[in-house]
Amino acid sequence: MKTSKFYISTLREAPAEAVIASHKLMLRAGITRKLGNGLYTYLPLGLRSLYKLEQIIREEWNNTAEALEFKPTVIVPGDIWKESGRWETMGAQMLKAKNRGEQDMVVSPTAEEAFTVIVRDGLSSYKQLPVNLYQINTKYRDEIRPRYGVMRGREFIMADGYTMNADDESLDESYKLYEKAYFRIFKRLGLKIIPVRADSGAMGGSGSEEFMVESPIGDDTLIICPNEKCGFAANVEKAWCASDDSVNKKGEKPSKTDLPVEMVATPNVFSIEDMEKFFDESPKMFIKALIYRVINSSLDMTGANGADKWKRVKDPAGDYYPLSYVCVLIRADLDVNEAKLAATLKASEVVLAEAEEVLEYAGAPHGFVGPITAKCPLVVDYSVVKDGEAQMHNAIAGSGKDGYHITHVEPLRDFVPYINADVRTVKEGDKCPLCGKTFYTRKGNELGHIFKLGHKYTKSMHVTFLAKDGKPAEPTMGCYGIGVDRTLASIIEKNNDEKGIIWPMSVAPFQVCIVPIKYNGAMKEVADTIYEKLTKAGIEVLLDDRDERPGVKFADMELIGIPLRITVGDKNLPNVEFKPRSAAEAELVPAESAAEKAIQFVKDELAKLQA
Amino acid sequence: MKTSKFYISTLREAPAEAVIASHKLMLRAGITRKLGNGLYTYLPLGLRSLYKLEQIIREEWNNTAEALEFKPTVIVPGDIWKESGRWETMGAQMLKAKNRGEQDMVVSPTAEEAFTVIVRDGLSSYKQLPVNLYQINTKYRDEIRPRYGVMRGREFIMADGYTMNADDESLDESYKLYEKAYFRIFKRLGLKIIPVRADSGAMGGSGSEEFMVESPIGDDTLIICPNEKCGFAANVEKAWCASDDSVNKKGEKPSKTDLPVEMVATPNVFSIEDMEKFFDESPKMFIKALIYRVINSSLDMTGANGADKWKRVKDPAGDYYPLSYVCVLIRADLDVNEAKLAATLKASEVVLAEAEEVLEYAGAPHGFVGPITAKCPLVVDYSVVKDGEAQMHNAIAGSGKDGYHITHVEPLRDFVPYINADVRTVKEGDKCPLCGKTFYTRKGNELGHIFKLGHKYTKSMHVTFLAKDGKPAEPTMGCYGIGVDRTLASIIEKNNDEKGIIWPMSVAPFQVCIVPIKYNGAMKEVADTIYEKLTKAGIEVLLDDRDERPGVKFADMELIGIPLRITVGDKNLPNVEFKPRSAAEAELVPAESAAEKAIQFVKDELAKLQA
Structure with missing residues (x-):
């Protein structure tokens, strides 16, 4: 190709809105041009690289993941999203339109539904499984704040694979083939990838792995073990760590007390710092209690243990008591990780309660919320109780009365968990649960994600097949995604100097x-x-x-x-x-x-x- | 590839809604699956053929048309459509959505606007022209009645090229390169193509060519000259033919009359057949007058010749009189072609007037509409007047009074055209304007279209560049499209037997x-x-x-x-x-x-x- 016949469109300066290297360079080199907010055209130069990247994914998914390419439409009927139940839960991310027949249409943000429908219609026997299909196609998510060019655009190209498997063993095989393909793809792109495995416990028995690149503008915080032999790395939204003991200000482990809980007037004591001064004690001796509003939890507290003393709110249909508020107890030097909390509660989201809600569900304002007096179920972090054992003793906590705290608090004596789980935010300095080394953290950007979906879609969308034993069964599913534009941008982000891209x-x-x-x-x-x-x-x-x-x-x-x-x-x-x-x-x-x-x-x- | 590793999904019977061979076979062979009305997924088998077809287009457009591939987004801002003026005129075909910021978004039905915006932003000098870019990408048109599978779907893949040229000569060159590429593409696909050139006169100086395949389910009617040396072929919406004379029932050409127009009571004479009986004369002696409503015409009749006797309707802004109704005069054995009429009137559409409108704009009901008494501009077909000469003499026409006709009508003496044009429907049996042979007709399906757009978009979207002479100039444009899915379906339509596809x-x-x-x-x-x-x-x-x-x-x-x-x-x-x-x-x-x-x-x- 000669330059005179090519479309070279370089810029001396990038527009001011471009703040990261890849965004600036993609505009300056004439790889992309902005067509609208979060919408980028690939110019001929950029498309050459994009196609090469797509071809690498295609080769590895064809050959290593043993997948077959297919092509669902970009615009899909809203009905299939209603069938799966995601019409509501995907929310405003989904770009919706009415066609001329007033039917709901969706610009695909992902394609689990389309895959499920397409395979379901032709599926009858276990002999047809596994089905392993992928596409590399246009997707759209109506990001609130598109930024960093194609790194977080609204329209983007996703390589998305889906498997439908007869059983968990077959899903494991598919999952491993994709995992292998991912490592090969990123190797061929020269990208150093941090594979981040999710706690399979927290995922409800299924597995998931994110493929991240380190990036100062990353959306995710990664918790990384420095021990290369260990290799532990996790997204902070799912990370866990070795437990560390509750100790008093002298560094001694407190022992169990027989003293009864005592009310102490604590005027002008609102924060943990105030408590440290007032009680002259380490925050590791305090139990922090926080009220959270729980959104769309699939857990039910109808008739649950201790429910008589809680405020409960019936669902609109009047059928059961969904979890609507919880009181989280955690050692006061630690923070609650809301993503881990939401996952624990099988909720779409948790939101720290507003002052009025705190009063309603704790009987006291924030700062005085008490483990004993909370009017909603207690979610107790492993720093307070773990494996049926109290991890703190003779502790100090809120009293449930404005201006008072309580001392001599004994977990399991004075309160029992409704749910006992790991909800703490793991931080730099915490210890690796596998090898004990001290974690460091990095910002990361997710380029790929593989995920065992299990029966989520096959159940809601009624997919069945005749299993080997002649009985009808529900297949299990996996999904596998790579953000193609974002990967291209990440390559540029890692490979450039003051003159341009390398x-x-x-x-x-x-x-x-x-x-x-x-x-x-x-x-x-x-x-x-x-x-x-x-x-x-x-x-x-x-x-x-x-x-x-x-x-x-x-x-x-x-x-x-x-x-x-x-x-x-x-x-x-x-x-x-x-x-x-x-x-x-x-x-x-x-x-x-x-x-x-x-x-x-x-x-x-x-x-x-x-x- | 082994079948056991492939996704074979054949059906013994096609669903009842599939009525044409390609639709049936694409479903039966497992090439496509329906995901919604007008929405078809390509299964792995179908995608292999689709990709081969795309690759043939890509090779020919890269090498023969000397074009470069780019990739605008599928979702584009409504603003660029408003800028070009097509936000309104594209109508309900366009799938529109509001994003979360309440901005109008469009699922691209075509990409003239996106191309124009992208090139405009980087264009300064004639040295950068021509720009010749294409994409092979998802499009969406909200067809009223999607049918025949991917032959007329809602989402489809279009290969669409666009050139921006400094002048007409350069546009001619680009146009010819694409034309050559089209012939090569269809040759490689084994498709016998009928290239249909438009009357360059009717196109206002620009050129256009449709690439059609014969098909019994075609949307278009093609007028074809049997003389292979001549090669004339045209879409009925644009076809013209050799003129044939007005003759009386004895087959004699009538001569001019000096008799004045005479009113004749014609009770119970409504149709042309009634007139034939009543007057005992050939329809070739009758002038048919039809009132049409004209939609979105860009012609203005403010102060036009004879306008004082016409009913005129001001535009809502009160600035001018757009053409709102016309009375079309044509020899009674011929039919008006509405597409040709609309093109003549530079209108988006013409609609035969309803009874009430006829009364208002003709003063008489349908059947008695008269050339002399019409209250709107006369559009006179070449069968009545041509090149300033009356083609009919001593004719019979409606009187403008219910129950009466007039005789001894002399065009140009008794009425003058406001517009004189060719608006007749060319039919089987008409004669070729080039060689005189008798036309035959076929149904055809349009697979491709090349079109000189001229300044339509560069004008409305304000594109300029510095020409060789140092002065600002407006570039001219061409566009070039191929319906990819429809071409694939057409290949199957032509190549199959009772057992399946060949x-x-x-x-x-x-x-x-x-x-x-x-x-x-x-x-x-x-x-x-x-x-x-x-x-x-x-x-x-x-x-x-x-x-x-x-x-x-x-x-x-x-x-x-x-x-x-x-x-x-x-x-x-x-x-x-x-x-x-x-x-x-x-x-x-x-x-x-x-x-x-x-x-x-x-x-x-x-x-x-x-x-």
């Missing part, structure tokens, strides 16, 4: 560029000869034949990030300059061997990225 | 299938050997290793339409059966040379489709 060979839009200082005379002849040789060898070459100053051409090629530049200048002939984009200096090589050397360079660079 | 080699999902009668013993060994050889040679093979009866396997492979089947049965060993899908009989060939013969077969079949 593409890894596997996804470079062109593998080699040839820049004649002037495209005429001997320089043209040499440039054309190298161009022909490389093209014939199947190398993707861009020959910059524009009538521009050499500085302009160099700057464009460096900004665009082509991995190798061959410069043809009459001063150097019969030699040419050979400059890998990542090298500081150019090397002079004879023009006649430049093509061979370039072919070898491309081959070597690709070999480094072999999976 | 794929042309260029888009077959697999090129060869191997069917062992039983996949064990010597049969397995022979089948595997041929499979290995073919795979190594880059042939796409499907080996049917299922434990099914041979009849089931044959039926599936024939339904799926793989161009060549090699059957391995122990009765025939050491020979195998070699059966092209399109051949009536199988041939026995030695197993050891079967692979070579198959490779040659694939090569030969592809060569036949070489462009």
Whole structure:
């Protein structure tokens, strides 16, 4: 390809709204152009890299994950989302439209429903399972605040695979094939991936793994064990750690007390710091109690133990008491992780209660909420009670009365958990539950996610098949996603310098560029000869034949990030300059061997990225 | 690929709603599955053919049309449609949604606006032109009545190219490159295409060409000249023909009369047939007058000649008199073509007036509408007046009074055209305007369309560049589309028999299938050997290793339409059966040379489709 026939559209400056390197560089190099808020067009240069990335995913999913590509529509009927129950729960993320027949339509944000419907219709026997299909297709999520270019856009390309399996064993196999494919894909892209496994306990028996890249603008916080042999890494929303003891200010473990709970007037004591001063004690001796509102929990507290002393709210149909508020107890030096709490309560969300709600469900304002007097179920963190044992003794807590605290509190004597679970936020400095080393944290961006869905969709959407034993059974499912645009942006985020992008060979839009200082005379002849040789060898070459100053051409090629530049200048002939984009200096090589050397360079660079 | 690892999903019967061959076969063979009204998923088998088709388009557009692929988003802001003025005119075809910020969004039905915006932002100089970009991407049009499967779906894949050119000469060049690419594409697909050129006169100086396939379920009627040297073919919506004379019942051309117009009472004469009986004369002597309502015409009749005697309706802003009704005069044996009439009036649509409107704008009911008394502008067909000459004399027409007709009517003496144009419907039996041969007609389906847009978008969307002469200029544009799904369906429509599809080699999902009668013993060994050889040679093979009866396997492979089947049965060993899908009989060939013969077969079949 010659530059004069290509669509090069570089910018000296990125628009002010671009704050991260990949966003700036994608705009400056002419990879993408903004068409609207969160909507980015790929220009021809960008599409070349995007297609290479898609092709790598396709090859690995075809060959390693043993999946088959299919293509559901982008616009799907709202009915299938109503069938699965996600019409409501996906909320405003989903772009909805009415067609001319006033039927609800959805711009697909993901495709579990479509996959389930398509496979369900033709499924009768276990012989047809597993079904393992994927697409690489347009998705849309109406992000509240699209930002960072394609890193968090509204329309995006997702590679999404789905398996329907006869049983857990088969799902395990599919899951492992995909896991292997993911590692190969990211290897071929030159991306250092942090695989983050979820606590299978918290996931209700199923498994899940996120593939993250470290990134200062990451949406996720990762908890990482420094011990490479151990390899523990987790999303803070799911991380757990080794337990550490409750100790008093002298560092001693408190012992169990026989003293009864005692009311202590604590005027002007509101915060944990106030308590530390007032009681002259470590926060590790205090029990913090917090009221949370629970949204869409599937747990039912009808007739639950102790329910008579709780405020309960019937669901609108009057059928049962869903969990609507909880009082969380945790050691006062720790924080509650709301994602872990929501997962524990099988809720879509938990929200810290407002002042009025606190009064209603605790009988006292925030700061004085008490474990004994709470009017909603107690969710007790492992820092307070674990495995049926109190982890704190002779503790101090809120009294449930404004202006008072209580001392000599004994968990399990003075209160019992409704739910006992791990809901603490794991932090830098906490210890690895596997090897005991001290965690560090990093911000991370999720590029991929594999997930055992279990029976969620096959149950709600009534999928059955005749199992080997001749009885009807419900298949189990897995889903596997990669954010394609985001992965491309992450590659740029990791591979750039002040001049521009430094593409890894596997996804470079062109593998080699040839820049004649002037495209005429001997320089043209040499440039054309190298161009022909490389093209014939199947190398993707861009020959910059524009009538521009050499500085302009160099700057464009460096900004665009082509991995190798061959410069043809009459001063150097019969030699040419050979400059890998990542090298500081150019090397002079004879023009006649430049093509061979370039072919070898491309081959070597690709070999480094072999999976 | 082995069948056991592939997703084969054939049906014995197609659903009742499928009435055409391609729709039935796409469902039966497991190429597509319906996900909603006008929404079809491609299963893995179908996607293989679809991708091959896309790749042929891509290659020809890259290499022959010299275009570059880009990728706008599928969801685009409504604002760009408002800018071009098509937000309103596209009407209910466009699927619209409000995003969470209450901004209007559109699921792209086409991409002139997106292309224009993207190129506009980076355009400054003539040196950057032409820009020639295309995409192969999801589109959505909210068809009133989706039918025939993907032939007329709501979501579809369109290959759509756009050029922005500095001047008409450059646009001509781009247009011709695409035209050439189209012929090559359809040749490679084995489709016999009827290229239909539009009357460049009617298009206002720009050009357009439709690429049609003959089809009994086609939406379009094609007027075709049987003279292959002539090659005239036109869409009935744009076709014109040689003029034929007005003659009386004796076959004589009437001569001009000096008699004045005479009122004749014609009780119970309503139709042309009634007139024939009453006047004992040929319809070629009658002038038919029809009142049409004109929608969104850009013609203005403010102060037009004769406007004082017409009913005129001001536009809501009170600025001018748009054309709102017209009275069309045409020889009574001919029909008005509404598409041609709308194009003549630069209107989005024309609608035959209702009884009340006729009374208001003609002063008489339908059947008595008169050329002299009409209260709206006269649009006179070439059959009545042409090139300033009356084509009819001493004619009979409506009087504008209920129950009366007028005789001795002389066009140009008794009335003058406001617009004189060709608005007749050309029919089978009319004569070719180029060579005089008698037309025949066929139903056709439009697969592609190339179109010179001119300044429509660059004007409304304010695109300018600095021309060679240093002055700002407005670029001109072309657009080029192919309906990808519809083309795939058309290939099936043309290539099938009672057993199923007969794929042309260029888009077959697999090129060869191997069917062992039983996949064990010597049969397995022979089948595997041929499979290995073919795979190594880059042939796409499907080996049917299922434990099914041979009849089931044959039926599936024939339904799926793989161009060549090699059957391995122990009765025939050491020979195998070699059966092209399109051949009536199988041939026995030695197993050891079967692979070579198959490779040659694939090569030969592809060569036949070489462009």
